[in-house]
Amino acid sequence: xxxxxxxxxxxxxxxxxxxxxxxxxxxxxxxxxxxxxxxxxxxxxxxxxxxxxxxxxxxxxxxxxxxxxxxxxxxxxxxxxxxxxxxxxxxxxxxxxxxxxxxxxxxxxxxxxxxxxxxxxxxxxxxxxxxxxxxxxxxxxxxxxxxxxxxxxxxxxxxxxxxxxxxxxxxxxxxxxxxxxxxxxxxxxxxxxxxxxxxxxxxxxxxxxxxxxxxxxxxxxxxxxxxxxxxxxxxxxxxxxxxxxxxxxxxxxxxxxxxxxxxxxxxxxxxxxxxxxxxxxxxxxxxxxxxxxxxxxxxxxxxxxxxxxxxxxxxxxxxxxxxxxxxxxxxxxxxxxxxxxxxxxxxxxxxxxxxxxxxxxxxxxxxxxxxxxxxxxxxxxxxxxxxxxxxxxxxxxxxxxxxxxxxxxxxxxxxxxxxxxxxxxxxxxxxxxxxxxxxxxxxxxxxxxxxxxxxxxxxxxxxxxxxxxxxxxxxxxxxxxxxxxxxxxxxxxxxxxxxx
Numbered sequence: 001x002x003x004x005x006x007x008x009x010x011x012x013x014x015x016x017x018x019x020x021x022x023x024x025x026x027x028x029x030x031x032x033x034x035x036x037x038x039x040x041x042x043x044x045x046x047x048x049x050x051x052x053x054x055x056x057x058x059x060x061x062x063x064x065x066x067x068x069x070x071x072x073x074x075x076x077x078x079x080x081x082x083x084x085x086x087x088x089x090x091x092x093x094x095x096x097x098x099x100x101x102x103x104x105x106x107x108x109x110x111x112x113x114x115x116x117x118x119x120x121x122x123x124x125x126x127x128x129x130x131x132x133x134x135x136x137x138x139x140x141x142x143x144x145x146x147x148x149x150x151x152x153x154x155x156x157x158x159x160x161x162x163x164x165x166x167x168x169x170x171x172x173x174x175x176x177x178x179x180x181x182x183x184x185x186x187x188x189x190x191x192x193x194x195x196x197x198x199x200x201x202x203x204x205x206x207x208x209x210x211x212x213x214x215x216x217x218x219x220x221x222x223x224x225x226x227x228x229x230x231x232x233x234x235x236x237x238x239x240x241x242x243x244x245x246x247x248x249x250x251x252x253x254x255x256x257x258x259x260x261x262x263x264x265x266x267x268x269x270x271x272x273x274x275x276x277x278x279x280x281x282x283x284x285x286x287x288x289x290x291x292x293x294x295x296x297x298x299x300x301x302x303x304x305x306x307x308x309x310x311x312x313x314x315x316x317x318x319x320x321x322x323x324x325x326x327x328x329x330x331x332x333x334x335x336x337x338x339x340x341x342x343x344x345x346x347x348x349x350x351x352x353x354x355x356x357x358x359x360x361x362x363x364x365x366x367x368x369x370x371x372x373x374x375x376x377x378x379x380x381x382x383x384x385x386x387x388x389x390x391x392x393x394x395x396x397x398x399x400x401x402x403x404x405x406x407x408x409x410x411x412x413x414x415x416x417x418x419x420x421x422x423x424x425x426x427x428x429x430x431x432x433x434x435x436x437x438x439x440x441x442x443x444x445x446x447x448x449x450x451x452x453x454x455x456x457x458x459x460x461x462x463x464x465x466x467x468x469x470x471x472x473x474x475x476x477x478x479x480x481x482x483x484x485x486x487x488x489x490x491x492x493x494x495x496x497x498x499x500x
Contacts, residue, residue, distance in 0.1 A: 164215075165211070165212060166496070166500075167496070168207075168283065168285055168494055168495060169207075170209075170231075170233075170283075170284045170492070171205050171206060172197055172204055172490055172492040172493070173490070173491050174197050174490040174491075175490070176200040176486065176487070177488070177489070178486055190476075193294050193444065193474075194291060194292070195297035196233045196284075197490055198236075206233050207229055207284075209227060209283070210228045212225070216259035221259045221261070222257070223258075224256050224257060225253055225254070225255055226251075226254050227251070227253035227254070229250060234249045234252065235249055237252070237282065241329070241330060241331070247330075248272075248330050252272075252282065253271075254271050255269045255271025255272060262311075263311070264312050265312065266311045267309070267310045268308070270306075272305045274303050275304060276322070276340050277300035277301065277358065278296050278377070279377040279389055279390075279391035279410070280292055280293060280391075282302065288389075288412055288424040288450065289448050289462075290462040290464045291464060291488075291490065293426065293428050294430040294446060295430060298432075299395060299406065299408055299430070299437060300375060303328060304326070304327075304328075304329070304338075305330040306324025306337070308320065308321070308324075309322070315346070316345065317343070317344070318342075318343070320344075321340070321342075323337055323338075324337065333364040334365055334366055335367045336367040338361070338362065340356065340357065341356070341357045342354065342355070343355045351380050352378070352379045353379075354377045355374075355376045356374070356375050357372070359373070363397075369398040370397070370398075371396070371397040372395065372396055373393065375394070376391070377389065377390070378390045378391075384416075386413075386414070386415060386416075387413075388412065389414075391410050393409075394406075395407070404434040406430075406432045407433075409428065411427055412425075412426045413425055413426075420455070421452065423450070423451050424449075425448065425449050425450075426450070427448075430443070430446070431443045432444070440470075440474055441472075444470045444474075445469055448465070450464040451463045458497050460494045462490075462492045464489070464490045465487075465488075465489055466487070466488050468486045469485040
């Protein structure tokens with residue numbers, strides 16, 4: 001390597017340091033004493049080497065050739081230039097180190113590590129090798145590793161960033177104008193044909209619920225949902241559970257999810273999940289009325305346990321399939337499985353139609369008689385202030401060799417003149433032809449009028465008038481007496497929250 005090339009290398013090193021934007025990397029620190037020693041060594045080597053060359057080249061001088069002397073002077077000047085360059089490099093390095101120290105003081109949150117390493121060779125026999133004493137190498141620090149505590153904290157934060165935490169508390173006061181006398185038996189439903197608002201003339205808790213929902217997506221294909229529910233509604237939902245109501249009543253839903261990379265994304269859920277069927281749901285806050293329709297309370301199941309598949313064919317059409325143990329069964333009550341089908345059709349942004357079917361044996365220790373349930377829901381958003389919905393169902397089975405069936409239809413009209421106020425009338429007809437679902441052969445009609453007031457922050461208040469009337473004396477008036485109609489007035493309050 002020629003001396004000019006080495007000088008060029010030194011200049012490049014200087015340029016790199018002067019233009020560096022990596023304030024966190026350590027700089028090269030050159031020992032002044034080492035540079036002086038290198039310079040002295042270079043001078044001594046050049047003087048000795050020049051004398052030796054002068055003695056060896058006397059014959060050449062006799063021929064009149066002065067090239068060795070001129071070359072020696074040139075090398076001396078170049079070495080002096082190199083020494084000045086090294087001095088400038090040292091000065092520049094010190095300036096950059098000073099700036100780095102000031103930057104570190106102003107930004108105490110950043111950890112800066114500096115390592116200085118210089119390598120040199122001092123045993124040289126000629127001028128060319130002596131210059132290598134000034135070559136230094138920079139050692140890059142290893143990246144900082146997060147502390148164990150920080151890593152655990154990051155995992156917790158990441159979990160809650162992707163997981164929605166929500167819940168609600170639902171309570172009510174109800175008054176039944178029949179004033180049924182059930183004071184000696186607290187397990188009896190004061191209000192007939194109701195599933196959640198069952199109590200008369202008392203303040204009651206319906207349900208308190210906490211939900212953790214980590215929905216799968218393309219960036220994280222595994223997910224889960226856990227719904228923990230407490231209160232009388234949780235007990236009613238699990239009253240017929242073959243595995244025991246006390247075991248599963250606080251787990252309304254608990255399933256794992258996987259979004260398979262198939263087409264637009266095939267979601268696979270495994271565990272306990274709520275049913276496809278019905279327009280209404282268990283959560284009061286997500287319905288238009290406070291009480292549930294007879295169709296919801298007696299016509300369809302609450303939940304299933306098994307596997308569920310959902311695939312969006314397009315933005316207008318979604319298909320669903322489920323295989324499970326049956327109606328309200330975490331533990332199967334017979335040796336065969338039931339299955340469900342769902343189709344969701346959205347021809348326009350204002351119209352949604354959902355068709356569901358569930359079939360399979362549902363009687364305990366009976367795998368031969370199958371129950372078939374059909375239901376469909378139509379939702380039409382007429383304007384941003386007026387919406388309409390309707391739900392029908394039809395179910396049939398065979399009990400002790402006899403075919404039994406029930407059917408019903410319900411309609412809703414939601415008027416919302418302001419964001420904080422809504423009014424929803426609901427009317428339904430429920431025909432239990434064989435006493436299959438209500439225990440009495442009857443046709444029941446029901447009219448419900450619900451006023452809703454919403455307060456920002458998650459509070460919903462509903463005042464509801466409802467009258468149920470049957471073609472049979474079905475409703476309790478007093479002990480030992482029944483009448484054809486039942487009228488109730490209910491004030492319900494729901495507070496809900498969500499992290500998203």
